[in-house]
Amino acid sequence: MSFGLLLSTVRYEERRLLSELDQRGLHAVRLDPRNLSFGPKDTERFRGMTVLNREISSQRAALAAESLEAFGARPVNDASSTRVCGNKWSTYLRLKQCGIPTPTTLLAPSAEAGMKAIESLGYPAVVKPLSASWGNRVGLITDRHAADAVLEHCAAMPSAVARTVIVQEAIRPGAPDLRGIVVDGVCVGVISRSGGDWRNNVARGATVECIAPNEEIYGLCVRAAAAVGARIAGVDLVQGVNGGFMVLEVNSRVEFQGFEGATGVDVAARIVEACVSQVIDVKETI
Ligand SMILES: Nc1ncnc2c1ncn2[C@@H]1O[C@H](COP(=O)(O)OP(=O)(O)O)[C@@H](O)[C@H]1O
Numbered sequence: 333m334s335f336g337l338l339l340s341t342v343r344y345e346e347r348r349l350l351s352e353l354d355q356r357g358l359h360a361v362r363l364d365p366r367n368l369s370f371g372p373k374d375t376e377r378f379r380g381m382t383v384l385n386r387e388i389s390s391q392r393a394a395l396a397a398e399s400l401e402a403f404g405a406r407p408v409n410d411a412s413s414t415r416v417c418g419n420k421w422s423t424y425l426r427l428k429q430c431g432i433p434t435p436t437t438l439l440a441p442s443a444e445a446g447m448k449a450i451e452s453l454g455y456p457a458v459v460k461p462l463s464a465s466w467g468n469r470v471g472l473i474t475d476r477h478a479a480d481a482v483l484e485h486c487a488a489m490p491s492a493v494a495r496t497v498i499v500q501e502a503i504r505p506g507a508p509d510l511r512g513i514v515v516d517g518v519c520v521g522v523i524s525r526s527g528g529d530w531r532n533n534v535a536r537g538a539t540v541e542c543i544a545p546n547e548e549i550y551g552l553c554v555r556a557a558a559a560v561g562a563r564i565a566g567v568d569l570v571q572g573v574n575g576g577f578m579v580l581e582v583n584s585r586v587e588f589q590g591f592e593g594a595t596g597v598d599v600a601a602r603i604v605e606a607c608v609s610q611v612i613d614v615k616e617t618i
């Protein structure tokens with residue numbers, strides 16, 4: 333049974349995963365989605381392969397996962413959850429459908445719709461692209477002039493997808509937020525992140541701290557991962573003024589450097605174990 337690691341960039345996380353695989357004597361075939369064409373010669377190449385998806389680009393990750401499944405491989409996460417997590421609106425819809433608390437969010441396919449959405453939610457409001465990471469282009473709109481400027485820039489983007497944004501209720505912007513990691517239905521830990529700008533992404537300089545296990549938060553993380561169908565998930569949460577937690581988004585190819593440092597949880601080992609158990613499952617059913 334073969335094992336693949338899908339990636340175009342080797343970061344801290346991928347080095348950790350490769351070393352965990354090595355320790356278990358598992359050889360991972362490295363698959364670079366920039367070089368995969370899925371032609372007739374690949375018909376047998378991927379059949380039965382478990383492929384851990386660590387591709388940095390969400391577009392490439394979703395396309396490769398879909399293609400791998402069509403060619404008989406089992407990507408982790410699967411294609412459907414990779415696609416849903418790669419789109420903040422699709423994620424919002426799944427969270428809503430599953431009754432998971434999440435900030436009120438409106439779709440804005442045009443500047444007009446965006447302005448209506450912002451005015452209906454009130455200031456400050458948050459504008460986000462459908463697909464982005466590390467807090468990129470997540471904007472806090474504090475007044476009508478800022479709204480005009482941001483929506484005008486969005487309207488100038490070159491494709492209908494890029495012009496479409498979501499508008500979201502701002503939940504105590506600048507307050508610490510939370511990141512939980514879920515592997516196969518188990519929340520392995522939660523950190524709080526603070527001190528970014530108002531966006532508390534670690535990539536924006538936020539510092540992280542381990543938080544004590546809490547049933548409400550751990551439960552929400554597990555439910556959010558299940559809502560999008562992700563076996564491996566990084567769940568972002570914020571806390572409202574009345575103390576309740578809300579899920580912002582679910583990441584299907586979670587970064588965990590800060591998380592491992594703060595919690596001491598060996599996330600790479602947990603992920604590799606989940607993938608290995610899948611390889612064993614397949615062996616047993618053949
Ligand atoms: N609605 C919101 N209210 C308050 N803070 C938010 C809101 N949306 C995003 N943020 C802040 O911005 C960060 C990035 O937003 P997020 O939706 O997680 O996008 P990204 O995929 O870029 O990480 C969050 O971790 C949080 O700190």
Ligand SMILES: [Mg+2]
Pocket residue numbers: 466467533568581
């Ligand atoms: Mg995030």
